[in-house]
Amino acid sequence: MAVHDAMDVLSGKWKISIISVLCYHNKRRFSDILNDIKGISNKMLSKELKELEINKLITRTVFDTQPVTVYYELTEYGLKLQSVIKHLSAWGTEHRKKIMGR
Amino acid sequence: MAVHDAMDVLSGKWKISIISVLCYHNKRRFSDILNDIKGISNKMLSKELKELEINKLITRTVFDTQPVTVYYELTEYGLKLQSVIKHLSAWGTEHRKKIMGR
DNA sequence: CGGCATCCTTCTGGATACTG
DNA sequence: CAGTATCCAGAAGGATGCCG
Numbered sequence: 001m002a003v004h005d006a007m008d009v010l011s012g013k014w015k016i017s018i019i020s021v022l023c024y025h026n027k028r029r030f031s032d033i034l035n036d037i038k039g040i041s042n043k044m045l046s047k048e049l050k051e052l053e054i055n056k057l058i059t060r061t062v063f064d065t066q067p068v069t070v071y072y073e074l075t076e077y078g079l080k081l082q083s084v085i086k087h088l089s090a091w092g093t094e095h096r097k098k099i100m101g102r
Numbered sequence: 103m104a105v106h107d108a109m110d111v112l113s114g115k116w117k118i119s120i121i122s123v124l125c126y127h128n129k130r131r132f133s134d135i136l137n138d139i140k141g142i143s144n145k146m147l148s149k150e151l152k153e154l155e156i157n158k159l160i161t162r163t164v165f166d167t168q169p170v171t172v173y174y175e176l177t178e179y180g181l182k183l184q185s186v187i188k189h190l191s192a193w194g195t196e197h198r199k200k201i202m203g204r
Numbered sequence: 205c206g207g208c209a210t211c212c213t214t215c216t217g218g219a220t221a222c223t224g
Numbered sequence: 225c226a227g228t229a230t231c232c233a234g235a236a237g238g239a240t241g242c243c244g
Contacts, residue, residue: 001139003122003187006194011115013217020105030226037103041218046227056200067224067225077200080193085105087186092108098158098179115237132206143238148207169205169244 009055014040014048020085022058022074030070057081111157116142116150122187124160124176132172159183 010016014037021036022028028036034045049072052058057078063069074081112118116139123138124130130138136147151174154160159180165171176183 001119001122002191002194002198004119004194005198006190007115007118009197013113016105016109017103020103034226042227043219043229044217047217062226065225068227070226080196084186084189084193087189088108089104091182091186092104092106094182095111096104096107136206144207145209145239146237149237164206167205170207172206 009057012048012051014044015052016085016088018045018048018052019057019074019078019081020089022072022078023082023085027071027073030072033072052078111159114150114153116146117154118187118190120147120150120154121159121176121180121183122191124174124180125184125187129173129175132174135174154180 010019017037017040018033021033025032025036030042030045030049033049034040034042037045049058049060053060056075058072058074061071061073063071112121119139119142120135123135127134127138132147132151135151136142136144139147151160151162155162158177160174160176163173163175165173
């Protein structure tokens, strides 16, 4: 099932949120993403970024400054998830209204 | 974050697959879904169906036959996920090609 | 048929401390 | 800054058996 193939890659508590952040910012640093996503720990961010990189959804670029600077960005491939995220986000907004009662 | 609101409801190993099945079949019985989704156990199917019902994404209808017949179907609300599923599915198909190398 | 109960193992993920 | 290492609790989820 194709949907399951997609979810294999996207499963994990934070992956969708991470991709979402990268959709809006294009290039983003580790600590910035850490602040963007409320509640995530550095351990989890590190782990999920690594998995996304393995699956070719994002790239990791290191700049040899002092201290080092690392940028993450979506690959061309990962960018194709933008429309999915957009729809999901719209649905999520509506869902929150429904659950919260306003 | 709206995306996270959506994922709260959709998290779980099989929920997206279940919704996907109901997108294609409209009305579907417990044991049919069990067969549709490869690898799922009855315990998991039961649990995730219950959660989806609580969140108003699906409805559960019991027919008092002998033995009982139970149908699940998407609510009007759950149906709004169809476009998300469609995009996700398309992406998943492409992803499989990419990973499998063809 | 459509589940629920139980057992048990694995995975998830938070807190904290440490490093180049 | 951008992680890694360790510890540990709790959740997820598979296997099996039982029930109306």
